[in-house]
Amino acid sequence: MPRVERGEQFNAGVVLYCRAKSYVAARTHLDEAKLHALDPGADAAGVRAALSAVEGVCAGGAAAGQAAGDDAGRRFRWLIAPRSTVVQPGPVHTGLTSDPEAEVERLVELLVLGPA
Template sequence: MSGHGLPERGALDVFEYAVLRVVPRVERGEQINAGVILYCRARSFVAARVHLDVGRLRALDPDADVVGVRAALRAIEGVCRGGADAGQAAGDDAGRRFRWLIAPRSTVVQPGPVHTGLTTDPEAETERLLDLLVR
């Protein structure tokens, strides 16, 4: 830590992340990865990055509600950003917003299990995980 209470540049910090999954027909359990949520407590950082492959989604369910899925993914990004886009979570800190987003739900967009890692750059790590696990 620097003398200002902020992590030093280049320091490794623990992060947690979950993959966002789209399950168009919950009763069938088939899913595609459509995003990641990453939280780094040391940096008070939480972010979501999404990428919806509509072709893959339609392969699982030709009648999937693409507009609704995109809206749900955008809402998750908004909660991570905080402020007016976060709705009821607007006043919550990054950790509380992350915990709320990773809570299990039986909706079309669901968080996967939480995993951990180390990073020097949570923003870049979010993009790296999106490329690795979703795109």
């Protein structure tokens, strides 16, 4: 959301949580051309760092910072909490999958990368 006050936004990643498999993962991709079309002065490196931090929280370990000791569900809930920053979570959608790893890849292709 490059211009928070104007409500301009685009998808830059997907976070997927599967409680049954204690799985949480994020895949991100920053389309810098789209970012700069909405805000020519946007800090692409800062946005990329924020997206990387989301991936780090999902991965757990030292990259998750204070959330490192939390289970997958708590890390997911922390990530989807509303905030007024450039990188904001969108609405949560529910669904079922037996292969969360494949599903997160499918969703990032569909919702972030779009048609080739």
